[in-house]
Amino acid sequence: MNFIDALNWRYAVNQFSNEKLNQQQVNGLIESVRLSASSYGLQPYQLFVIASDQVKNDLLPFSYGQTKVANNSHLLVFAHKTQITSKDISLFISSLAKSQNKTALALNDYQQVISNDLLAKNENEQSAWAAQQCYIALGKLLSYTAINQIDACPMTGFDSQGINQVLGLNKQGLNAEIICPVGFRSTDDISALRVKYRKQTADLVTML
Ligand SMILES: Cc1cc2nc3c(=O)[nH]c(=O)nc-3n(C[C@H](O)[C@H](O)[C@H](O)COP(=O)(O)O)c2cc1C
Numbered sequence: 001m002n003f004i005d006a007l008n009w010r011y012a013v014n015q016f017s018n019e020k021l022n023q024q025q026v027n028g029l030i031e032s033v034r035l036s037a038s039s040y041g042l043q044p045y046q047l048f049v050i051a052s053d054q055v056k057n058d059l060l061p062f063s064y065g066q067t068k069v070a071n072n073s074h075l076l077v078f079a080h081k082t083q084i085t086s087k088d089i090s091l092f093i094s095s096l097a098k099s100q101n102k103t104a105l106a107l108n109d110y111q112q113v114i115s116n117d118l119l120a121k122n123e124n125e126q127s128a129w130a131a132q133q134c135y136i137a138l139g140k141l142l143s144y145t146a147i148n149q150i151d152a153c154p155m156t157g158f159d160s161q162g163i164n165q166v167l168g169l170n171k172q173g174l175n176a177e178i179i180c181p182v183g184f185r186s187t188d189d190i191s192a193l194r195v196k197y198r199k200q201t202a203d204l205v206t207m208l
Contacts, residue, residue: 062162
């Protein structure tokens, strides 16, 4: 299937079958998120991959009645950092330097650029910036699922405070931004019959 056909094939699944993703498929999903681009490369988020029925059921009361949060193969949670500190930036720079066989000193100018931008933001702005990065990773995930004929439903319709509490995210300096059940569409999913609506190209694109 080519990429555009895959994007037409995918839809936000409402009802998943009982079939489970195998480990290789789960690893592929994780890798698509891990390889996502992010501003400065900081990846200010964590991905939670939940296979446990117990944990999914604990999260269900915070999903505004959307039972797909419990009925899926795996539930993914994108949680972003709520604050970016100079320590976060230093740790990132040292890891980056190590991976590129450089000294942290050689990346000093880069560290300064990042710090001047991110440390000038207040906590709300830092949190919003970090949340934006989750959506880029979500885009990668949804493309990967489509091309590999895995189903997903990106979701922001949930009570983040409840999800944060169940997963203990606050104490890790994290906030749940997006949740995404993954698996395989049920043959009973009536959402599959919905005609895909998108803006016409002329309404979306301006060519100059
Ligand atoms: C950021 C984001 C949040 C969404 N939140 C929900 C949600 O909480 N519940 C839901 O059923 N669908 C949710 N959706 C799915 C959209 O409604 C769906 O992608 C859109 O209607 C287009 O339909 P399609 O993806 O089936 O082509 C969300 C999608 C995105 C990208």
